[in-house]
Amino acid sequence: MSSEGFFEQVYKVVEKIPHGRVTSYGAIAKYLGASGSARMVGWAMNASKKAEVPAHRVVNRNGLLSGKHHFKGTHLMQQLLESEGVVVKENQVQQFDVLFWDPRKEL
DNA sequence: GATTTGACTACTA
DNA sequence: GTAGTAGCCAAAT
Numbered sequence: 510m511s512s513e514g515f516f517e518q519v520y521k522v523v524e525k526i527p528h529g530r531v532t533s534y535g536a537i538a539k540y541l542g543a544s545g546s547a548r549m550v551g552w553a554m555n556a557s558k559k560a561e562v563p564a565h566r567v568v569n570r571n572g573l574l575s576g577k578h579h580f581k582g583t584h585l586m587q588q589l590l591e592s593e594g595v596v597v598k599e600n601q602v603q604q605f606d607v608l609f610w611d612p613r614k615e616l
Numbered sequence: 617g618a619t620t621t622g623a624c625t626a627c628t629a
Numbered sequence: 630g631t632a633g634t635a636g637c638c639a640a641a642t
Binding site for chain 2: 550554557564567579
Binding site: 515 | 637640
């Protein structure tokens, strides 16, 4: 528990993202108290390959699927989001302001 | 132990 | 509206 690095903290929040919703790196970082260090969330996502975290629900501030390039498939991330009811076009989440899930507010 | 990197964000020109 | 730079902090090399 305590020895859990920054990753575990991110994993917990990401796994709590409601189905069909998305959030941004900065929002998670802010929730963890690491406001401004959105990169740390991204780094945690990098390790998410080992962990079972729905990283496809985490996108950048613009609702753009920034991590899509890191997925196995080219459009795997988009397919996963669309499978959850999220509308994605041109690697960008549509209605992002509506689908946006803020852990600091929702939790 | 120091340097580089990194799935970001915000500000400035 | 687009482009470039700086700031953030932790993990990997």
